[in-house]
Amino acid sequence: MESHSKSLLFLCCWLGLLSVSTSAPRQVLYKLDSSWPLNTDVFTGKVFSVDIDDKTGEIYVSQRGVDYHPVVVFSEDGELKRVFTFDTSIVSMIHGLRVFHNVSSGQTSVWVTDVGNATYGHTVKKISTDGKLELVLGTAGIAGSSLSPLQFGNVADLAFSEKGEMYVVDGDGGVNNRLLKLSQVQAFDADTGKFIGKWTSCFSVGQPYSVRMSKDKTHFIVALLQQSKILLVATPPSAGPIGDCKVLGSIDLPENTGPHLVGVSKSTGAFYVAELNTQTCQKFVPIGLHRINID
8 A cells, every 4th residue: 555655645746636526425534623733823924834743743834924933843732842043044935844754863854845036945955853954955046947956946845755765846836847756766656656547536626735644544635725625535455556536524624724735643643734824723633433424
């Protein structure tokens, strides 16, 4: 299942697949934790992304705006732990954010994508957990498609495989529309680069904007930005064709919420949604497989 699941995650983000199946009863899998975070006053701009450090349980949330803290760090209970200082030389216009723990070195880093057009933009940046810049990928301040030297254009998001390979989605209205696998070759399958397949019957209500796998690997958590909706989509079989898409359930957010990027806790199974228009981050906790009827 692992190779299908990881590859399909990238396909959903990359291809913007369509349509929805309603042939089976949907399930209530999560509920909103309305007490999280304890203090929302720290959110002063559009909230773009969220990810979890599963070693410490800390939740990293990014927001955008002049003189705003670009990254805010919370505990699992919603307590504010620390903030990153606004500094355009570190991040000029943040978009994606992912936390990566290097097993070999024991080091945990925060990786962000910078879509700014100024001197330091069009880059992917490695930042320490206390906000210090450690590494820059790409040619700062220059949008482009070159692989040598490496260039990005409106680089949107990134993810890591269990092997530590970095996948970068390069293209959010910029000069590129591509998925790069950094450290080996451009690929869809995590091991071979083979195209596995696609779903054409899963998102009629809107295009997927962010896709993450649940803790138990039974389903994908899909954010539909324009429709202010979260879809829960079953993962494909462990072998053979990926089959038809099956929607297990959905969460309707208030109108014009703007769910953007999603993060999933590997320890608790909770997922977090960065919301552009409400300028906040919400937490949903798993409650089991309780069936409800589809209207």
